[in-house]
Amino acid sequence: xxxxxxxxxxxxxxxxxxxxxxxxxxxxxxxxxxxxxxxxxxxxxxxxxxxxxxxxxxxxxxxxxxxxxxxxxxxxxxxxxxxxxxxxxxxxxxxxxxxxxxxxxxxxxxxxxxxxxxxxxxxxxxx
Numbered sequence: 147x148x149x150x151x152x153x154x155x156x157x158x159x160x161x162x163x164x165x166x167x168x169x170x171x172x173x174x175x176x177x178x179x180x181x182x183x184x185x186x187x188x189x190x191x192x193x194x195x196x197x198x199x200x201x202x203x204x205x206x207x208x209x210x211x212x213x214x215x216x217x218x219x220x221x222x223x224x225x226x227x228x229x230x231x232x233x234x235x236x237x238x239x240x241x242x243x244x245x246x247x248x249x250x251x252x253x254x255x256x257x258x259x260x261x262x263x264x265x266x267x268x269x270x271x272x273x
Contacts, residue, residue, distance in 0.1 A: 147154060148253060176191070177189045184207055185206070185207050186205070187204075187205050189271065190202045199269045200214035200270070202216075203265055203271055214249070214250070216268075217267050229242065232268075237254050239252070241253075247265060249262065261273065265273055
């Protein structure tokens, strides 16, 4: 059985969606780029003189809100450092690793992550 992966990507100010469609947007906005069951993700964009940049990513998972902005990580408003691992009663595990860029993942019952997000701490991200 073959598995296919699709990614959504965002960077200064270009987006590629899961279906491969490309968009460019040069303005201030909050863009919900992922949503599935207990997980929602937004990118907050700010316009500067030359273009638009991603200033932060917000992830909602179950009852938690994670904000990635530059090199800071906020969990429910409190600053935390990577690596971060949080276990939930239903077997889900949220993790954030510092691999030079941040890697956010949610897995369940020791299996491979069912969603992963990479953030370069500056303006680019992919799911």
